[in-house]
Amino acid sequence: MSAPLRLLIHGASGRMGQALLRLAAERDDLQVVAAFSRSQPTQRVVDGVPQFASAELDGAPEFDVAIDFSLPQGFDPVLALCARRGKALVSGTTGLSSAQNAAINEAASGIAVVWAANYSLGVAVLTELVRRAAAALPGWDCDVIEAHHTRKLDAPSGTALHLGAAAEIGRGAAPHYASLRAGDIVGEHTVQFAAAGERLELIHRATNRDIFARGALEAALRVAHQAPGRYGLAELMFPNL
Numbered sequence: 040m041s042a043p044l045r046l047l048i049h050g051a052s053g054r055m056g057q058a059l060l061r062l063a064a065e066r067d068d069l070q071v072v073a074a075f076s077r078s079q080p081t082q083r084v085v086d087g088v089p090q091f092a093s094a095e096l097d098g099a100p101e102f103d104v105a106i107d108f109s110l111p112q113g114f115d116p117v118l119a120l121c122a123r124r125g126k127a128l129v130s131g132t133t134g135l136s137s138a139q140n141a142a143i144n145e146a147a148s149g150i151a152v153v154w155a156a157n158y159s160l161g162v163a164v165l166t167e168l169v170r171r172a173a174a175a176l177p178g179w180d181c182d183v184i185e186a187h188h189t190r191k192l193d194a195p196s197g198t199a200l201h202l203g204a205a206a207e208i209g210r211g212a213a214p215h216y217a218s219l220r221a222g223d224i225v226g227e228h229t230v231q232f233a234a235a236g237e238r239l240e241l242i243h244r245a246t247n248r249d250i251f252a253r254g255a256l257e258a259a260l261r262v263a264h265q266a267p268g269r270y271g272l273a274e275l276m277f278p279n280l
């Protein structure tokens with residue numbers, strides 16, 4: 040058997056970071072060699088995984104792929120680290136600025152980068168359905184409605200913006216957005232098309248963050264040995280869509 044892929048997890052203390060650590064630990068083909076969070080760690084090693092503060096990122100141990108689920112403020116240093124070390128990056132951090140998006144494109148000339156607003160298979164399928172529905176329903180009102188837990192900072196969600204972009208490709212006009220923050224909702228997205236006398240709703244409900252974490256781990260395995268470039272989730276993971 041070949042050596043496990045060495046992962047650096049950035050945003051490790053967060054909801055997504057914890058899911059990534061737990062699921063990676065169950066696999067023989069993955070080894071987390073560093074877990075970074077913003078705060079100083081209270082323990083230097085947890086379950087065999089070395090823990091670091093984000094201020095220590097420059098001195099990170101050797102890794103093959105970094106997985107980042109942090110916040111926009113944390114994104115630039117991890118992208119820069121991967122670019123410097125020539126290592127691939129898988130990121131799901133949402134709320135990035137257009138300058139940060141441009142920085143991904145620039146870095147992609149030297150390293151392989153995957154950034155996706157949503158790592159679930161269901162949303163990948165929904166995206167294609169939205170594009171097709173939007174193309175078939177020109178002139179209908181289109182709204183993207185999202186609901187998330189109260190700790191979520193960005194709105195509209197990255198997934199809502201991604202679905203809205205798919206709708207815009209299909210219908211040639213941007214949709215309206217609505218956001219709700221309540222309780223511990225993991226993530227719900229509805230794309231609604233409405234006209235006089237009828238309404239079509241396409242809905243995805245995430246009930247467990249493991250779907251995103253599994254998708255990101257799989258993306259890391261697939262992108263690890265790719266040539267430099269920016270890879271879309273669909274082309275990398277769901278080529279049959």
Ligand SMILES: NC(=O)C1=CN([C@@H]2O[C@H](COP(=O)(O)OP(=O)(O)OC[C@H]3O[C@@H](n4cnc5c(N)ncnc54)[C@H](OP(=O)(O)O)[C@@H]3O)[C@@H](O)[C@H]2O)C=CC1
Nearest residue numbers: 050051052053054055077078093109113131133156157158
């Ligand atoms: N693409 C997808 O499929 C998904 C994307 N997301 C996105 O992932 C991101 C994280 O979500 P979630 O886990 O719920 O968030 P949390 O708030 O639970 O976790 C955030 C993590 O990032 C760390 N962090 C915060 N600021 C910085 C910084 N400036 N530098 C370095 N690290 C930092 C935090 O460290 P500390 O605890 O020390 O503050 C923590 O580890 C969000 O952008 C969210 O929208 C979420 C789910 C799925």
Ligand SMILES: O=C(O)C1=N[C@H](C(=O)O)C[C@H](O)C1
Nearest residue numbers: 133156191196197198199226
């Ligand atoms: O912050 C979250 O929780 C989520 N963020 C992503 C987004 O902004 O779309 C994906 C998912 O909906 C959960």
